[in-house]
Amino acid sequence: MMPAVTRPSPYAYRQVAGRFATGVTVLTVAGPHGCTVSSFTSVSLEPLLVSVCLNVDSSSLRELPDGRRFAVTILAAHQRALARHFADPRRAQGPAQFDGWAWRPGAYSAAPLLAGALGWLECRVVRRIPAGDHVIVLAEVHTVRCGTGAPLVHFDGDLVAGAAVAPPGEG
Ligand SMILES: Cc1cc2nc3c(=O)[nH]c(=O)nc-3n(C[C@H](O)[C@H](O)[C@H](O)COP(=O)(O)O)c2cc1C
Secondary structure: OOOOEEEEEEHHHHHOOOOOOOEOEEEEEEOEEEEEOOOEEEEOOOOEEEEEEOOOOOOOEEEOOOOOOOEEEEEEHHHHHHHHHHHOOOOOHHHHOOOOOOEEOOOOOOOOEOOOEEEEEEEEEEEEEEEEEEEEEEEEEEEEEOOOOOEEEEEEEEEEOOOOOOOOOOO
């Protein structure tokens, strides 16, 4: 174990935070707009609530006022290029940012549900909580849909393939 770092710099903090492996999602709104997000978290079962944590400077945050409907696509292991694309600040804006990526609009949100993924949720913003240089966006879940396959994992600053999971109902 390495020595403890007291009053860590953002760099030291990011090193240890990167040890916490997460899944990777693309958050989308009708318009359309999309952005790669790994801070997606399941919050509550009753009522069904999830959260995402967005940088105050992100255009996605401006797209998510209270009451706004949006979708979350949970990425599969083969979707690394998709994750990189929707994280790239130089990508096209508006509909052009989806050129070359297959999607269809969600029935609840009209937001893009990206094809070939592991799962999809459609949600509605219920509260925004300022938290330093980010805002925690709390949302209720309205529709869910499952795919199958292995997950894309964000670990130590890299995007790696996770272990395959059995489809529901299989051991
Ligand atoms: C794997 C990965 C996960 C990310 N997760 C988040 C996140 O949870 N919150 C966030 O604000 N930005 C996150 N980002 C950065 C945004 O995707 C990136 O800044 C994007 O260009 C923001 O787009 P926007 O300004 O259109 O919202 C992540 C980037 C990557 C590569």
